[in-house]
Amino acid sequence: MPELPEVEAARALIERAALQREIAVVDDGDTYVCRPHAPGELADALTGRTLTAANRIGKSMWVETDEGEGPTLGLHLGMAGRIIIDGAHAGDPLSAAESREAEEAGGHPDPRLSGDPAWARFTVEFADGGRLVLFDKRRLGRAVLNPDLTHLGPDAAEISAADFRARVGRGDAPLKARIMDQSVLAGVGNLLADEALWRAEISPVRPAGELDDDELNRLRRAIRATTRDAIRLGGVHTGTLIEHRRRDGHCPRCGAPLVRAQVGGRTTWWCPEEQR
Template sequence: MPELPEVESARSVIERSALGRRIVDVDDSDTYECRPHAPGEIRAALLGRRLTAAHRRGKSIWCETSGVGRSRTPGPALGVHLGMSGRVLVTQRDQTDEGGDYVGTGRSGQSAQSRHNPTWDRFTLTFADGDTLRLFDKRRLGRVRLDPDIDALGPDAGEITPAEFRDRVGRGTAPLKARLLDQATLAGVGNLLADEVLWQAHLDPRRPAGELDADELAGLRRELRKAIRHAIRHGGVHTGEIIDYRTRGAHCPRCGTAMTRATVGGRTTWWCPKEQR
């Protein structure tokens, strides 16, 4: 579920409610979520430190950490990736969770029991005042790691300049949608956001990316920024206009043409075959 907008709200929760307090316990026993670290490795690296800042590029979050005790030497960065189903929850002593409840699964929302089921807590930091920061992740494709390689990612999709966008996205023979999904090209676009933006920009997801002209690339970037802002404001990529029409029997809400479904760039893709060229 999480794409750039949802990840930004998770980052914001950490910044607002998890910085500055001493870490007194770390549960890093989920070896899959914490790959490639051995159990206890992250724990040993973080005990006694504090989170001092929360950053994001695309779908990746990383937190700076303080020195231990009075040491000025900062600790390793704590990288958090939500994968397909991860949520960051900061639980206060009064048991209320902050974060993780972004609107926009659009469907059922989460039940009270799934919200508190510890089975899906894959990583937990406990602070000196008793609060906890947890990575709650049913599908277990999220990831926590020390010093993640952020430079392997392209520029953030919400901040990329027009020139960078033209040079990085508008090249190659891969389908346009595959280019948008490539996190090394541009960080933060997932499957749903890609379909939304391509529909808004009237572009065929199968077009070789290098064939787009300057106007088309400028329009695509404009729609991308618009869609990201809209999703952050309204609670996630599920609030996009075309998302509900990514289903069998649906018709384009602008022109009424039956929506087409195919695999493009390795992912299920829906588009309007009449308007998207």
């Protein structure tokens, strides 16, 4: 279930494997994933064109066609989306069952990794026979033409310290809700938020406007470090707090029992001793 690091991996995969290939066939028949488009609209707009650049802000991707001459293809992985290109995949991590099957397949791509038809929500087939699939069990991902990205704040991995302080350090909402608001800051999801707040040793329930400059700087650094590590290690689920929370329910640093509660509408874990 992808956050900024997983989406960046998907963007990089598209950049590496899907550019400069002519589009021959497009399946945009899932009217929920492709809403508000009618079936055939993406196909009509994209067929015959070539993908020429893959971009990202936060969790939103957009792919240029024909060097910017054609329409833009917007892609969002939602809660469970994965990009699959000729058997290579990025985005939603493999489930335990999928990993097992992939291993048993012995190096050959599991058919599901090539895009089980039941979960292939949007498909671009290239003239050379290969394909790009938006694979998404939950159908909360999106594929749209010319996506509107104006409501997104600056990317969480790129934002400057001054901009971060000005945008995050205000309002009465809980800090965690503030950093997960994609119009404030783009890319932080539920797990990245918990991991970064734990690293910065700041409570998720503090009103955002209450933080001082030092705390805001610490939080920005923690978000950047967590993002970098997650990209390197393969996903936000590799985070230290994330791996420990359900295992023993204790803080990996000090051993105190972790607190679990709803904050900003999502399940949140934190160390009540260290995170103030």
